[in-house]
Amino acid sequence: MARYIGPVCRLCRTEQKKLFLKGDRCKSDKCPINRKRLPPGKAPKSRQGKQSDYAVQLREKQKLKRTYGLLETQFRNTFEKALRMPGKTGENLFGLLERRLDTVVYRLRFASSRAQARQLVLHGHIAVNGKRVNVPSFIVKAGDQVAVHASSKKLELIKDALQEFGRSGVMPWLEVDPDNMAGKFCAIPHRQDITDMADIREQLVVELYSK
16 A cells, blocks of 8 residues: 655644644654744745645645655545544544554554554554454554554563653553553543544534535
8 A cells, every 4th residue: 555655744834733743752852843944835924825624634634644654545535434423523533543553552652653553453463352453554452452563562662652651641541551551442532532632623624525
């Protein structure tokens, strides 16, 4: 499957937002967002016109899609699934994105970025309810146990990533046992619980795809 393989810091500069695509680097002074540079191909404000509604909606969709590391087809399919579910489409969309196995692995602090979490899943290092799962888009259900597979617990990159648990903990819908490299997906999160995505206006994404 095709995937973006260019410099990911360029994506953050384009969206003028930290998408946390490179783990610890995003929290350091090396992050290009900290340098106040113009986005790639962007003119100074004095030469910019007013953005159209479509342009604003598109940027919001791109921020969300790139944060979770999805391709356009994957993101659109997730949106269509959210649209068919009862309730608000925007909230359903966030619920599905947070239930992806690669996102859960990242949230449990087993990886320092979503890209690294995706690699761990693809390489068979993660088990759900005791069974190895190698599909990053696997949808985790409330009550599922997600753990590092027994044969992978010596991996240093997982041990290094888990140090963030001691500094920041985890989101309220998760539980982690760092000593056993295991966790639990306790419940589907409510939109207001996803505090690191508070600046995303999901209604604009819904409006974009509803045209």
